[in-house]
């Protein structure tokens with residue numbers, strides 16, 4: 001690691017450097033707050049299942065609880081959830097570090113999205129959901145990290161399948177302009193209420209805890225998608241109506257602008 005010092009030439013240069021340093025410390029403070037909040041969320045998220053497993057095991061060891069198939073399965077479920085949480089945490093921290101490790105290649109975004117569409121065909125079919133692909137029929141090229149964009153698209157498509165019941169319909173597709181590629185995923189699923197919508201990209205947020213627990217989510221998929229889209233200088237947004245369905249849109253600039 002080589003440190004590069006900006007040349008200081010005059011008062012104007014000094015002023016600019018000071019401003020840059022201030023920006024940097026603001027950014028660091030933001031990151032520090034973020035980490036702090038993450039620790040709090042995680043501790044909370046880990047404590048509930050751990051306490052439950054510990055209490056049950058103690059009761060079994062003390063002979064207060066009989067060891068039953070049902071209790072063992074319940075503890076097993078909690079452990080599976082914990083292990084899923086750990087996996088997702090790992091992916092989230094990778095996603096956040098991604099801004100430093102994005103490997104861009106000129107990529108046909110339509111082809112890339114279509115690959116994900118094919119990967120999810122079987123899962124949708126198994127649930128009785130019609131999954132369609134919208135092809136804009138123009139070549140769409142953007143400089144992106146392919147694996148990371150595949151992960152973003154996979155997260156929103158797997159959610160669409162998870163939160164749509166049999167008989168439903170999902171369209172995955174691309175809209176393209178000279179400057180941006182927009183990957184969208186529209187479903188006719190359970191939707192998200194107005195109150196919940198602003199929070200879906202927050203870590204560990206689940207619109208309805210009991211429902212999502214049942215469907216196996218831990219509430220990190222969309223925050224991972226957001227971190228990865230932002231690492232591409234892009235955005236991700238959602239529109240939804242409870243009971244009607246949702247649309248997720250990932251917008252990525254086609255050309256990388258160094259900042």
Ligand code: ADP
Pocket residue numbers: 159160161163187189190191192200205206207208212216217218219220221222223246
């Ligand atoms: P999870 O692991 O719970 O699915 P996500 O971060 O992927 O976590 O999503 C956060 C929450 O947003 C979900 O728990 C769910 O309530 C809501 N959500 C995400 N995608 C959809 C969708 N397509 N339809 C309805 N609700 C959704």
